[in-house]
Amino acid sequence: MTDKSEIEEGLTFAPQFGADGLITAVATDAKTGEVLMVAHMNAEAVAKTIETGEAWYYSRSRKQLWKKGETSGHVQRVAELRVDCDQDAVWLRVEQVGRGACHTGRRSCFYRAVPLGKAGAVRLEFRNADKAFDPQAVYNKPTK
Amino acid sequence: MTDKSEIEEGLTFAPQFGADGLITAVATDAKTGEVLMVAHMNAEAVAKTIETGEAWYYSRSRKQLWKKGETSGHVQRVAELRVDCDQDAVWLRVEQVGRGACHTGRRSCFYRAVPLGKAGAVRLEFRNADKAFDPQAVYNKPTK
Numbered sequence: 651m652t653d654k655s656e657i658e659e660g661l662t663f664a665p666q667f668g669a670d671g672l673i674t675a676v677a678t679d680a681k682t683g684e685v686l687m688v689a690h691m692n693a694e695a696v697a698k699t700i701e702t703g704e705a706w707y708y709s710r711s712r713k714q715l716w717k718k719g720e721t722s723g724h725v726q727r728v729a730e731l732r733v734d735c736d737q738d739a740v741w742l743r744v745e746q747v748g749r750g751a752c753h754t755g756r757r758s759c760f761y762r763a764v765p766l767g768k769a770g771a772v773r774l775e776f777r778n779a780d781k782a783f784d785p786q787a788v789y790n791k792p793t794k
Numbered sequence: 795m796t797d798k799s800e801i802e803e804g805l806t807f808a809p810q811f812g813a814d815g816l817i818t819a820v821a822t823d824a825k826t827g828e829v830l831m832v833a834h835m836n837a838e839a840v841a842k843t844i845e846t847g848e849a850w851y852y853s854r855s856r857k858q859l860w861k862k863g864e865t866s867g868h869v870q871r872v873a874e875l876r877v878d879c880d881q882d883a884v885w886l887r888v889e890q891v892g893r894g895a896c897h898t899g900r901r902s903c904f905y906r907a908v909p910l911g912k913a914g915a916v917r918l919e920f921r922n923a924d925k926a927f928d929p930q931a932v933y934n935k936p937t938k
Contacts, residue, residue, distance in 0.1 A: 658898055663908055663916040674832055676820050683827010685876075688818055688883040703910045732829075732904040732921065735896055739832040741904045752879055754802055760876040760885045764807055766847045772807040777876065 686751040724748035755781035824887040830895040868892035899925035
């Protein structure tokens, strides 16, 4: 489906995957509105998320489908899934199971702020950057 | 800067623009946490957003820098700007000036929900889809 008005005003779900086969996915905490992470989905990740009610993504670096939390146990239960006007981005309102969404051990991937009003080189400032879990312990489990 | 640990744990702002020169930008309402829109920024859009405290993006379809609200007057005042772990996405918590962020006339671009738990073809459902403003009147102003 490529008709612009149908994509924007219609009720047919027709995700507009890019040349790389992906759309952008934003996950927010369903209760607080905090943005937990930004990732990508291919068609299979979209289908599995809809079918299971849990978040699946596509890893651009590993070039594979992944279920959020498959290693860490930190799955995301989807309270609501929305699509944007041009259907190239989705918004997941989720219940984040476990202590965090970020592979660095934080609850959110967005743990640094960019100060505003300055030109030139920018120094970031930590925000809610305490580790919620130990990524070494969670991701580097001994193999069976 | 390409050192992974410095990108993730350091305080140097080093946005990791993709092959297309862009990073992903998510704008949420600073008060409600609602996702208003997902867009993209090139280096100039990032710099102008930091300098001015108002949101600038890069339009992939028009292939040009744009200040949000330059036509509609619906500018976004940035309350906080954050960057994610791998510095390829930013989150803007904004005060949305005017009645909406979406070019279709809605407050948010995410005015349709995708029902969960079903396989196969999906019918969207409207959510908060009432027009907050008339896009014809706002965008198609008579030329001087």
